[in-house]
Amino acid sequence: MFKKVSESKGKTITIYFEGQPLEVEEGMTVAAAVLGPSHGWTRTSHGGQKRGPYCQMGVCHECLMTIDGVPNQQACLTAVVEGMQVFRQNGVPDFHKENSHE
Amino acid sequence: MSSKRTAGAVVIGGGAVGTAVACYLAMGGVDVTLVERGEFAWGTSRRCEGHVVTYDTPPGDYSVFCKTGQNLFYEAQKFLPVDFEFTPEGIGLLVDDESHLETVKENYEGKKKEGYDVTLWDRDELRHREPNIGDKVLACLNFNNDCTLNPMRLCFGLAKHAEANGATILSRTQVTSLRTENGRVSGVETDKGFIATKNVILASGVWTPQLGAMLGVNIPIRPRQGHILVTERVKGLLSKAYVEYGYLLTKHGLKRENVTPDMDKFGVAFVIEPSSAGTVLVGSSRRFVGMDIRPHPAVMRAVAERGNHFFPTLSDMRLLRCYAGVRPATSDELPIISTTHVPGLFVGAGHEGLGISLSLITGKIMSELVRGETPFIDTSYMSIDRFGFNPPALPVGETSA
Ligand SMILES: Cc1cc2nc3c(=O)[nH]c(=O)nc-3n(C[C@H](O)[C@H](O)[C@H](O)COP(=O)(O)OP(=O)(O)OC[C@H]3O[C@@H](n4cnc5c(N)ncnc54)[C@H](O)[C@@H]3O)c2cc1C
Ligand code: FES
Numbered sequence: 367m368f369k370k371v372s373e374s375k376g377k378t379i380t381i382y383f384e385g386q387p388l389e390v391e392e393g394m395t396v397a398a399a400v401l402g403p404s405h406g407w408t409r410t411s412h413g414g415q416k417r418g419p420y421c422q423m424g425v426c427h428e429c430l431m432t433i434d435g436v437p438n439q440q441a442c443l444t445a446v447v448e449g450m451q452v453f454r455q456n457g458v459p460d461f462h463k464e465n466s467h468e
Numbered sequence: 469m470s471s472k473r474t475a476g477a478v479v480i481g482g483g484a485v486g487t488a489v490a491c492y493l494a495m496g497g498v499d500v501t502l503v504e505r506g507e508f509a510w511g512t513s514r515r516c517e518g519h520v521v522t523y524d525t526p527p528g529d530y531s532v533f534c535k536t537g538q539n540l541f542y543e544a545q546k547f548l549p550v551d552f553e554f555t556p557e558g559i560g561l562l563v564d565d566e567s568h569l570e571t572v573k574e575n576y577e578g579k580k581k582e583g584y585d586v587t588l589w590d591r592d593e594l595r596h597r598e599p600n601i602g603d604k605v606l607a608c609l610n611f612n613n614d615c616t617l618n619p620m621r622l623c624f625g626l627a628k629h630a631e632a633n634g635a636t637i638l639s640r641t642q643v644t645s646l647r648t649e650n651g652r653v654s655g656v657e658t659d660k661g662f663i664a665t666k667n668v669i670l671a672s673g674v675w676t677p678q679l680g681a682m683l684g685v686n687i688p689i690r691p692r693q694g695h696i697l698v699t700e701r702v703k704g705l706l707s708k709a710y711v712e713y714g715y716l717l718t719k720h721g722l723k724r725e726n727v728t729p730d731m732d733k734f735g736v737a738f739v740i741e742p743s744s745a746g747t748v749l750v751g752s753s754r755r756f757v758g759m760d761i762r763p764h765p766a767v768m769r770a771v772a773e774r775g776n777h778f779f780p781t782l783s784d785m786r787l788l789r790c791y792a793g794v795r796p797a798t799s800d801e802l803p804i805i806s807t808t809h810v811p812g813l814f815v816g817a818g819h820e821g822l823g824i825s826l827s828l829i830t831g832k833i834m835s836e837l838v839r840g841e842t843p844f845i846d847t848s849y850m851s852i853d854r855f856g857f858n859p860p861a862l863p864v865g866e867t868s869a
Contacts, residue, residue, distance in 0.1 A: 411745075412701065412744075412745050412746050427700065427788055430700075430701075438700050438701070438702070438786070457746075458701045458702060458703045458745075458746035459701070459702060459703065460702070460703045460704045461702035461703060461704045461705045461781070461785075
């Protein structure tokens, strides 16, 4: 579904999308990295519809994913890091007191 | 739209008030046309919070009026064709100041005697119910019949129901002038053509004065700005809507202790409402700055700081956006629900911060006034006459066709 515009010359690293290893180019955003394997959808809305990265610049909040255990992260603003665990986000995440960073 | 139309009554304005007026008129058998220059909820009704409340009116006629108005939502929920996210979970009044505690307790006893369903949570009970509440909050007075809803969906539902009952709905249609013949209303000129009618209801929020002026009726309504912040989507931050007790002081323009100069200057008082989509609305402010509806960073900051005081966890959350709206304010905080001295011209506007809460009851009363009936509840103190700016309004029955 998605094609890269140019071939990379950079270093590759491994991240995990839904538990599956993914070879990606260092320095890319999580949104760009998972566009292919995610078939374009990276979360569901509270009504259950599939949503995916849209603006790619931090404005629309359509690209929210759970990254290294933290929900509601904007995948388009987050750079990939070796060993990163990236999950699709289903619906609205829970935000109980335990989750807060106090 | 064809160039010539006729209607039994024309309602100008598709906000909560206008759509409610059109809905009750249509249900009352009047051939009504609703004219809105934008889409439904184009004005203040899409820039507000959507609480249907009784917590802020001291005992008396107006308090009973608000309560009666609130009951209509429990009925409307059954017949409106749109799910307007009606949430009758009650609203809590949060107290963070020792010195308010006594007044709040008296209020509790008083409201209970008046038959209100209220409960008082002490500090422990509140913490148990809302684990994310700030340490400085001392108590919460719950108004268990107060409710929240989605104002845009309410407007759509009312417009749809009006249509189903025979109303004509004209969106994207702007009223450019009002006409009279032999001193009584004869029609409405719009950018899409003329509508001949003997009854016009101005339900145009902050724009009502401009429309009144077209027929020489002086309608004293001023825009009072308010800000709302919208957070990212989360579950479990809070279980229902809350308002700080200080909101009542801000609303009535009274001095408050323990707030920053900016909060004082911008009239910031904490209001919070979880939406059904997961975002949380945090408000609000109150100031007179004309028709300005741009969100201002300094006001946003003051609102956010106040929010953190009551729910410190908010500081961990991202804001998605902010919007501001202008409340249609009168000088005595009462709406104008009235006939005028011009036969066939009615005013239903100026509800300030209660336009959603009082939309249905305004619609019901307006439908009665237009049909020449005496309103089912006393509204004489909401007459435009109280300002003394116009010749006396016509008695009920004499304005209708
Ligand atoms: C921040 C904030 C929070 C609020 N919170 C609450 C709350 O919790 N509960 C509550 O009850 N109220 C609340 N309010 C108040 C409430 O929003 C208003 O009282 C209410 O929306 C007013 O409704 P309305 O129908 O009178 O006016 P509006 O919604 O402004 O509707 C007037 C309509 O008239 C149309 N119009 C104007 N001129 C013309 C013309 N020439 N031709 C055709 N159409 C025209 C406009 O486009 C507009 O759609 C809040 C307000 C603000 C700003
Ligand atoms: S894609 Fe729009 S915010 Fe990330």
